[in-house]
Amino acid sequence: MTFTPRGVGNPPAVRQDQVKPDQRRSAGVFAGADRAGSGPVLFDAVLLDRDGTLVEDVPYNGDPEKVRPVAGARAALDRLRAAGLRLGVVSNQSGLARGHFSVRQMRAVHARIEELLGPFDTWRVCPHDDAAGCGCRKPAPGLVHAAAADLGTVASRCVLVGDIGRDMGAALAAGAAGLLVPTPVTRPEEVAAAPAVAADLPGAAAEILRRQAAIVPVSAPWPKPAAGPARRGRRGGTVLVVRSDSAGDVLVTGPAIRAVAHSADRVVLLCGPRGRAAAELLPGVDEVVAHPLPWIDPDPGPVDADEMRALTARLAAVGADEAVVFTSFHQSPLPLALLLRMAGVPRIAAISDDYPGSLLDVRHRVPPGVPEPERALSLAAAAGHGLAPGDQPTLRVAAVGVDPSRVRLGASGYVVLHPGSAASSRAIPAGLAVGIARALGEAGHRVVVTGGPDERDLTAAVAAAADGVDLGGRTGLAELAGVVAGAGAVVVGNTGPAHLAAAYGVPVVSLFAPTVPFGQWGPYRVPTVRLGDATAPCRDTRAATCLVPGHPCLAGIDPGEVVAALRSLGVPAATVPGAPIPTRLAAPTATVHGTTATAGAVAVPATGGSGR
Numbered sequence: 274m275t276f277t278p279r280g281v282g283n284p285p286a287v288r289q290d291q292v293k294p295d296q297r298r299s300a301g302v303f304a305g306a307d308r309a310g311s312g313p314v315l316f317d318a319v320l321l322d323r324d325g326t327l328v329e330d331v332p333y334n335g336d337p338e339k340v341r342p343v344a345g346a347r348a349a350l351d352r353l354r355a356a357g358l359r360l361g362v363v364s365n366q367s368g369l370a371r372g373h374f375s376v377r378q379m380r381a382v383h384a385r386i387e388e389l390l391g392p393f394d395t396w397r398v399c400p401h402d403d404a405a406g407c408g409c410r411k412p413a414p415g416l417v418h419a420a421a422a423d424l425g426t427v428a429s430r431c432v433l434v435g436d437i438g439r440d441m442g443a444a445l446a447a448g449a450a451g452l453l454v455p456t457p458v459t460r461p462e463e464v465a466a467a468p469a470v471a472a473d474l475p476g477a478a479a480e481i482l483r484r485q486a487a488i489v490p491v492s493a494p495w496p497k498p499a500a501g502p503a504r505r506g507r508r509g510g511t512v513l514v515v516r517s518d519s520a521g522d523v524l525v526t527g528p529a530i531r532a533v534a535h536s537a538d539r540v541v542l543l544c545g546p547r548g549r550a551a552a553e554l555l556p557g558v559d560e561v562v563a564h565p566l567p568w569i570d571p572d573p574g575p576v577d578a579d580e581m582r583a584l585t586a587r588l589a590a591v592g593a594d595e596a597v598v599f600t601s602f603h604q605s606p607l608p609l610a611l612l613l614r615m616a617g618v619p620r621i622a623a624i625s626d627d628y629p630g631s632l633l634d635v636r637h638r639v640p641p642g643v644p645e646p647e648r649a650l651s652l653a654a655a656a657g658h659g660l661a662p663g664d665q666p667t668l669r670v671a672a673v674g675v676d677p678s679r680v681r682l683g684a685s686g687y688v689v690l691h692p693g694s695a696a697s698s699r700a701i702p703a704g705l706a707v708g709i710a711r712a713l714g715e716a717g718h719r720v721v722v723t724g725g726p727d728e729r730d731l732t733a734a735v736a737a738a739a740d741g742v743d744l745g746g747r748t749g750l751a752e753l754a755g756v757v758a759g760a761g762a763v764v765v766g767n768t769g770p771a772h773l774a775a776a777y778g779v780p781v782v783s784l785f786a787p788t789v790p791f792g793q794w795g796p797y798r799v800p801t802v803r804l805g806d807a808t809a810p811c812r813d814t815r816a817a818t819c820l821v822p823g824h825p826c827l828a829g830i831d832p833g834e835v836v837a838a839l840r841s842l843g844v845p846a847a848t849v850p851g852a853p854i855p856t857r858l859a860a861p862t863a864t865v866h867g868t869t870a871t872a873g874a875v876a877v878p879a880t881g882g883s884g885r
């Protein structure tokens with residue numbers, strides 16, 4: 274059993290209210306939103322594809338008379354407008370490049386659409402075809418960035434609704450949320466790969482409003498603790514938050530823990546030993562208690578009665594006024610809730626589909642498919658905890674072991690290639706990782722290969738193929754965070770570094786094995802290209818080891834797809850001579866220099882409609 278009092282001999286935890294927004298590399302991304310004074314909301318705006326989403330798809334339509342809205346479109350859009358969401362249209366119209374209709378005809382069609390469906394706050398159209406190689410034709414992210422800017426916000430605070438994979442690709446590449454509304458022509462693999470799916474446009478509007486409302490705290494479901502005034506938030510007291518399992522699990526719970534920290538005087542986080550390093554990176558955590566939970570761990574030891582008694586005593590010693598138990602959808606909070614009851618914790622909140630009896634005071638339910646950070650935030654909200662004004666529902670890590678003021682790489686950064694994973698089913702196959710490294714090197718990218726102490730053979734082989742730097746086994750999580758923070762992009766499977774990248778606003782090429790849903794576990798609110806076969810037989814199996822011969826979900830990826838993905842994300846091959854790679858890990862970011870830090874590495878075209 275490992276108890277980890279945080280204090281003597283350790284630097285003090287960085288409280289969320291001490292972390293300035295500019296300590297995030299993506300701070301600039303949110304600067305516009307902050308200036309607007311908007312509170313912690315998921316979405317400022319809804320962007321909509323035109324053909325097949327708003328109106329029935331009439332190929333190359335230049336005739337206003339042929340405009341037919343999809344069923345329920347007007348009412349659905351009016352619901353979004355009434356909720357204060359701004360609306361924009363983002364549409365590929367290659368018929369312009371191909372001469373099927375004129376700009377004047379297209380404008381007449383758009384006027385007719387507004388006549389039938391009400392006004393939109395912006396229209397962004399790509400007039401090119403695929404041959405142009407422009408930055409605006411979906412799945413490129415240009416239209417999304419341009420429309421978001423028109424609406425006074427940023428892509429990561431938008432949700433894009435569309436009917437095909439190109440729409441979802443553009444949303445992800447821009448860092449926006451994506452919501453697919455399939456039509457009969459939508460291909461099954463596009464449905465499988467989508468981050469979220471709704472039956473139709475009214476269903477999409479309902480889901481957007483549901484997600485928006487779910488993170489708004491309910492009025493506190495229980496009274497404020499008698500002892501001591503609340504110093505920071507509305508309620509005060511000590512709150513025990515729980516998130517077992519791996520580093521990634523802990524990182525995606527960060528926004529919810531910050532919400533709790535906004536209300537509480539003191540936050541104690543119970544995590545598993547594998548999540549401890551991540552727990553120590555989270556803003557808002559005052560103390561970390563690490564202990565394995567045999568009903569959660571993938572390789573659990575036997576349940577030892579003495580150990581459970583000792584854990585119960587340790588939990589009682591926390592003196593919590595309240596506990597919020599965060600879990601994944603396939604985990605049960607109830608065994609721990611029982612121990613917490615035995616430890617005397619008076620108020621307990623958790624998500625549980627199983628009947629909790631008297632174990633829970635707040636039994637929260639969440640539909641499937643919700644991104645893990647939002648799922649956790651909605652539990653915090655159900656327990657009465659909301660993010661501080663000015664905080665945003667994005668992943669964040671405290672500046673432990675990292676001095677962000679020294680992170681200076683921006684768009685010219687090296688590419689971090691992280692081939693491994695604790696779960697081999699989610700790792701990049703070794704041969705493919707070598708191929709990717711070679712392709713990245715040939716394309717002019719500087720490659721930094723990262724991995725754990727037991728992955729050194731792998732990282733050495735991969736780094737050699739790119740003439741890159743091998744950091745395998747040489748970074749703890751805090752140093753790895755520093756390396757990721759300086760990167761132009763991260764190439765990784767579904768594992769911890771993807772969430773570190775999201776926390777720094779660093780674009781991700783996600784080689785995502787579909788063993789768990791991408792919409793729940795994909796990199797959150799950061800520009801991302803998803804690669805791999807979302808329909809592979811391992812889909813939704815949660816297998817830690819691939820049971821399908823040849824690991825087909827990822828093995829079929831061509832290394833060239835990774836190079837193309839970086840191009841789509843606006844991550845150029847490094848061209849800054851002499852910009853060094855951080856090989857000295859005593860101060861991992863101190864050796865990182867280059868261009869000035871920019872708001873993410875994604876090129877934002879000023880005029881999406883005209884291409885670039």
Ligand SMILES: [Zn+2]
Pocket residue numbers: 399400401407408409410884
């Ligand atoms: Zn274009």
